[in-house]
Amino acid sequence: MHQDSEHQPWEELESIVDTGDSQKLDVFLEEMDSSEIVWALSRLPEEDQSQILQMLPVEDAAELVEALPESQAVSLFQELPPDRAADILSEMPSNERADLLGTLQEEGAEAILVRMDPEEAYEARQLASYPPDVAGGLMITEFLAYEAHLTVGDVLEDFQAYAEEYSDYDIQYTYVVSEGYILSGVLRLRDLLLAPRTRRIDELMISQPLHVEDATPLHKLGEFFDWHDFLGVPVTDAAGRLLGVVRRHDVEEALADRSENDYLKSQGIVGGEELRTMPLLRRSSRRLSWLSINIVLNMIAASIIAVYQDTLSSVIALAVFLPIISDMSGCSGNQAVAVSMRELSLGLVKPFEVLRVWGKEISVGLINGIVLGLLLGLAAWIWKGNPFLGLVVASAMALNTVVAVSIGGTVPLLLKYINFDPALASGPILTTITDMCGFFFVLSFATMMLAWLI
Amino acid sequence: MHQDSEHQPWEELESIVDTGDSQKLDVFLEEMDSSEIVWALSRLPEEDQSQILQMLPVEDAAELVEALPESQAVSLFQELPPDRAADILSEMPSNERADLLGTLQEEGAEAILVRMDPEEAYEARQLASYPPDVAGGLMITEFLAYEAHLTVGDVLEDFQAYAEEYSDYDIQYTYVVSEGYILSGVLRLRDLLLAPRTRRIDELMISQPLHVEDATPLHKLGEFFDWHDFLGVPVTDAAGRLLGVVRRHDVEEALADRSENDYLKSQGIVGGEELRTMPLLRRSSRRLSWLSINIVLNMIAASIIAVYQDTLSSVIALAVFLPIISDMSGCSGNQAVAVSMRELSLGLVKPFEVLRVWGKEISVGLINGIVLGLLLGLAAWIWKGNPFLGLVVASAMALNTVVAVSIGGTVPLLLKYINFDPALASGPILTTITDMCGFFFVLSFATMMLAWLI
Numbered sequence: 076m077h078q079d080s081e082h083q084p085w086e087e088l089e090s091i092v093d094t095g096d097s098q099k100l101d102v103f104l105e106e107m108d109s110s111e112i113v114w115a116l117s118r119l120p121e122e123d124q125s126q127i128l129q130m131l132p133v134e135d136a137a138e139l140v141e142a143l144p145e146s147q148a149v150s151l152f153q154e155l156p157p158d159r160a161a162d163i164l165s166e167m168p169s170n171e172r173a174d175l176l177g178t179l180q181e182e183g184a185e186a187i188l189v190r191m192d193p194e195e196a197y198e199a200r201q202l203a204s205y206p207p208d209v210a211g212g213l214m215i216t217e218f219l220a221y222e223a224h225l226t227v228g229d230v231l232e233d234f235q236a237y238a239e240e241y242s243d244y245d246i247q248y249t250y251v252v253s254e255g256y257i258l259s260g261v262l263r264l265r266d267l268l269l270a271p272r273t274r275r276i277d278e279l280m281i282s283q284p285l286h287v288e289d290a291t292p293l294h295k296l297g298e299f300f301d302w303h304d305f306l307g308v309p310v311t312d313a314a315g316r317l318l319g320v321v322r323r324h325d326v327e328e329a330l331a332d333r334s335e336n337d338y339l340k341s342q343g344i345v346g347g348e349e350l351r352t353m354p355l356l357r358r359s360s361r362r363l364s365w366l367s368i369n370i371v372l373n374m375i376a377a378s379i380i381a382v383y384q385d386t387l388s389s390v391i392a393l394a395v396f397l398p399i400i401s402d403m404s405g406c407s408g409n410q411a412v413a414v415s416m417r418e419l420s421l422g423l424v425k426p427f428e429v430l431r432v433w434g435k436e437i438s439v440g441l442i443n444g445i446v447l448g449l450l451l452g453l454a455a456w457i458w459k460g461n462p463f464l465g466l467v468v469a470s471a472m473a474l475n476t477v478v479a480v481s482i483g484g485t486v487p488l489l490l491k492y493i494n495f496d497p498a499l500a501s502g503p504i505l506t507t508i509t510d511m512c513g514f515f516f517v518l519s520f521a522t523m524m525l526a527w528l529i
Numbered sequence: 530m531h532q533d534s535e536h537q538p539w540e541e542l543e544s545i546v547d548t549g550d551s552q553k554l555d556v557f558l559e560e561m562d563s564s565e566i567v568w569a570l571s572r573l574p575e576e577d578q579s580q581i582l583q584m585l586p587v588e589d590a591a592e593l594v595e596a597l598p599e600s601q602a603v604s605l606f607q608e609l610p611p612d613r614a615a616d617i618l619s620e621m622p623s624n625e626r627a628d629l630l631g632t633l634q635e636e637g638a639e640a641i642l643v644r645m646d647p648e649e650a651y652e653a654r655q656l657a658s659y660p661p662d663v664a665g666g667l668m669i670t671e672f673l674a675y676e677a678h679l680t681v682g683d684v685l686e687d688f689q690a691y692a693e694e695y696s697d698y699d700i701q702y703t704y705v706v707s708e709g710y711i712l713s714g715v716l717r718l719r720d721l722l723l724a725p726r727t728r729r730i731d732e733l734m735i736s737q738p739l740h741v742e743d744a745t746p747l748h749k750l751g752e753f754f755d756w757h758d759f760l761g762v763p764v765t766d767a768a769g770r771l772l773g774v775v776r777r778h779d780v781e782e783a784l785a786d787r788s789e790n791d792y793l794k795s796q797g798i799v800g801g802e803e804l805r806t807m808p809l810l811r812r813s814s815r816r817l818s819w820l821s822i823n824i825v826l827n828m829i830a831a832s833i834i835a836v837y838q839d840t841l842s843s844v845i846a847l848a849v850f851l852p853i854i855s856d857m858s859g860c861s862g863n864q865a866v867a868v869s870m871r872e873l874s875l876g877l878v879k880p881f882e883v884l885r886v887w888g889k890e891i892s893v894g895l896i897n898g899i900v901l902g903l904l905l906g907l908a909a910w911i912w913k914g915n916p917f918l919g920l921v922v923a924s925a926m927a928l929n930t931v932v933a934v935s936i937g938g939t940v941p942l943l944l945k946y947i948n949f950d951p952a953l954a955s956g957p958i959l960t961t962i963t964d965m966c967g968f969f970f971v972l973s974f975a976t977m978m979l980a981w982l983i
Contacts, residue, residue: 109756110876302563331785338792342867351889359896394848413796422564442813
C-alpha cells in the first residue's frame with residue numbers, strides 16, 4: 076500500500092552505518108522523529124543496531140536506548156561490547172539502568188557491571204535487587220541531600236561547585252538529613268530562591284515531610300500521586316534513612332505499562348510483550364503455551380455436546396445455535412470482566428465485595444439476557460417455524476447471559492482475593508464455564524421438550 | 530467474605546455527613562487513603578457525596594474531585610449548587626477544570642461558567658473548545674512569562690511579590706516572550722538561582738526553545754516526552770504566540786487513559802467507562818448496543834452451518850468441533866490483534882505495512898495451526914476411532930488458525946489506515962470472518978470426505 080519509490084529510512088540508515096561515518100549518522104538521526112528512529116531501527120539486523128549504538132556519542136546512544144521498548148533494548152545490549160554497554164548505562168537515570176541490568180541475563184549483566192564505576196555498579200546492584208514494582212525498584216538515586224545545620228549559602232555554593240554534574244539531575248526538591256542520613260525535611264527550589272543566604276536550611280525546610288518506604292507497592296504510589304500534587308516523593312528504609320526519590324512520571328509510566336501488560340495477557344500474549352522483530356520460534360511457542368491450555372479447556376467444555384448427541388441428531392438445527400450462545404456469552408462475560416478489572420484498578424471495588432458485584436451484574440444480565448434471548452429465539456422460530464425451538468434457544472441464551480455476567484464480574488475479584496493475576500486467568504475460566512453451561516442449557520432444555528421439537 | 534463486624538467506612542462517613550460537622554469530616558478524611566475515600570464515596574447516595582463537597586474547605590473539595598474517576602466527578606457536579614461548583618473549579622488546574630466543564634451538559638456548564646471569575650471563565654471556554662487529545666486540550670495556562678528586556682532581579686522581585694499566587698503553580702520553567710507574546714526563550718529555575726541579579730534574562734535564556742503547536746496530537750506529545758527529558762513543553766499557536774504549557778505527567782496520564790479505554794472498547798464496553806454505581810438502565814443499554822451488533826454478526830456466521838445441515842446430520846460428531854474451532858480461532862486471532870495494537874501504539878509498525886505484518890503472522894499461524902490441528906485431530910481420531918474425522922478436523926483447525934492470525938494481525942492496521950478505531954472494531958470483524966471460515970472448512974471438508982466419515 077505504500078507507494079513511496081524512494082529508499083525506506085532503514086535502508087538509508089543501513090547505508091550510513093556501512094560507511095562508518097558517525098557524523099553523518101548523527102545528522103541523519105537529528106532530522107528524524109523519535110518514533111521514526113525506533114521504527115527504522117527495528118527493521119535493521121541486530122549487528123547494525125549495535126553498530127549504531129557504538130557510532131553515536133554516548134549521551135545520544137543512552138537517549139536512544141531509553142526510547143526503545145524494553146525487550147528490544149535488552150536484546151540489543153546483549154550484542155554490545157560490555158565496555159560500550161557500561162558507558163551507555165552510566166549516562167542513563169539510575170532506575171532505568173537498574174531495570175535494564177535486572178532484565179539482562181546474569182552473565183551479561185555481570186560483564187557490564189565489572190566495567191562500570193564501582194560506586195555506580197554497587198548502586199545498580201542495590202536497585203536491581205528490588206522488585207520492579209515497589210518504590211525501591213522505581214526510585215532514582217540522583218538526588219541532593221544536605222545536612223540540617225547548613226545554610227542557604229552553603230547549599231547554593233555546592234550548587235555552583237557541582238553545577239555540571241547536577242545539570243543531569245532532575246532537581247525539584249532538595250532533601251535535608253540529620254545524623255545517620257535520616258530524612259528530616261524537604262526544601263523546595265523556590266524556597267532557596269527567596270531566602271537570605273545566611274538562613275539555616277532546617278529553619279526553612281518543611282519538616283516531617285511526606286515519604287514512602289522502599290517496599291511500598293506501585294498502586295499505593297499511584298494513589299499517593301493522585302492525592303498529592305508532588306513531582307516526586309522521598310523513599311526511606313524502615314529506619315527512616317533516605318534511599319532515593321520516586322518521581323511522579325516514573326510511577327505513571329509504570330502504571331501505564333502494567334495496564335498495557337494486563338491487556339496483552341487478557342488477549343493471550345503471556346510472558347512479556349511480543350514484538351514481530353523477535354525470532355519466530357519464540358513468538359509462536361509463547362503464543363502456543365496459552366493456546367494449548369485453551370484448547371484442552373475447550374475440549375472439556377465441548378464434551379457436554381457429545382453427551383447430548385442423540386438430542387442433537389434429532390434436532391440438527393440446534394447445532395447452529397451452540398456456537399452463537401457460546402460466543403455471545405463470552406462477549407457478555409468479557410464486558411463484566413472489563414468493568415471489574417477497571418473498578419479494581421481504580422480502587423472502586425475491593426476483592427471481598429464479590430456479593431455486591433454479583434448483585435449489580437445479575438440485574439444487567441437479566442435485562443440483556445432477555446433482550447438477546449428474544450432476538451435469538453425469534454430468529455430460531457422464524458427460521459424453522461417452530462415456536463418451541465425458539466423457546467429453548469431463548470431461555471438458554473437468557474439464562475446463560477446471567478451466568479456469564481455473574482462469572483465475568485466476580486472471577487476477577489476472586490482471583491485477586493487469592494492473589495492470582497486476574498488479567499491472565501479470568502478469560503479462560505469465564506469461557507470454559509459459560510460454554511459448558513450454555514451447551515448444557517440448550518441441549519438439556521431441548522431434551523426435555525424433544526416431543527415438540529421434532 | 531468480609532468478616533469485619535465494625536461499621537463500614539461509608540457508614541461512618543454517612544453518619545458524619547448527617548451531623549453536618551465539617552470539622553469532624555475533615556479529620557475523618559485526613560486519616561483515610563485517597564483510594565479509601567474514593568471507594569467509600571462511591572457507596573454513598575449522590576446527595577451525600579454532594580453534601581461532602583459542600584462541607585469541606587474548598588481546596589480539599591477540589592483535591593477530592595481531582596482524585597475521582599471523571600464520570601463520577603461529572604455526575605457529582607450536576608448535583609452541586611452552581612456557586613459551589615464554580616468555587617471548587619477555581620481551585621483546580623486549568624486543564625482539569627476545562628475537561629470537567631467540557632464533559633458537563635451544556636446548561637450545567639453554563640450555569641457554572643457565569644458564576645466564575647470572568648477571566649477564568651473566558652480561559653476555560655477557550656480550553657474546552659480544544660479536543661481533549663491535542664496539546665491545546667491538555668495544556669495548563671498557569672505559567673509565568675516575562676518580557677525579554679527584564680533582568681533576573683525583576684523576575685525575582687515579581688516572584689516575591691506574587692509568592693502566594695504562584696505557590697499554586699507548578700513552576701519548572703519560566704518563559705520569555707517578545708512583542709505580541711511570541712515565545713522567544715525559556716529560563717530554567719536553576720539558571721535564575723545561579724545568575725547575578727543585573728543580568729538580562731534574554732542573555733540567560735535558552736533561545737528558540739522546543740515547543741509544540743496547539744493542534745499537536747497526543748501520540749506526538751508522547752513521542753516528544755519519550756525523546757526529551759523535560760517536565761513540560763510550551764504550546765504556541767501557528768503564529769508562535771505562547772498559549773500554555775503541556776506537562777509531561779498530563780501527557781502520560783492521557784496516554785494511560787487512552788490505553789485503558791482501548792482495553793474497555795476491545796472487550797465491548799463502549800461509549801465511555803462504566804462504573805457499577807451508574808444507573809442500571811444506562812449500564813445495560815450501553816452493553817446491549819454492542820451485544821446486539823455481535824449477535825447479528827454471529828447469526829450471519831452461523832448460517833454457514835445451516836447450509837451444511839445434511840453433512841452435519843450424517844456426522845453428528847462434527848457438532849462438537851464447531852464451537853472449539855470457532856473459539857480457538859478467536860483466541861489465535863486476538864493474540865495477533867493484541868500484538869498489532871501494541872506495535873501500533875509503540876510506533877513499531879505503520880498502518881501501510883500490512884504485507885509485512887501478514888508475512889510475519891502467516892509463519893506463526895502455520896506452526897501453531899499445525900500443532901493445534903494435530904492436537905484436535907488426534908482427539909477426534911481417538912474419540913471416534915476414525916482417522917478421516919481426525920484429518921478433517923485437523924486440517925480445518927490448521928487452516929483456520931492461519932486465517933485467524935492473518936485477519937487478527939492486519940485488521941487493526943487496515944482500520945487505522947482508514948482512520949477507524951481499531952480497538953472498537955477489530956474483535957467483531959475478526960470473529961465473524963474466522964467463524965465463517967472455520968465452519969466452512971470443517972463442513973466442506975467433511976462433505977468431500979463424507980464416504981469415509983460415515
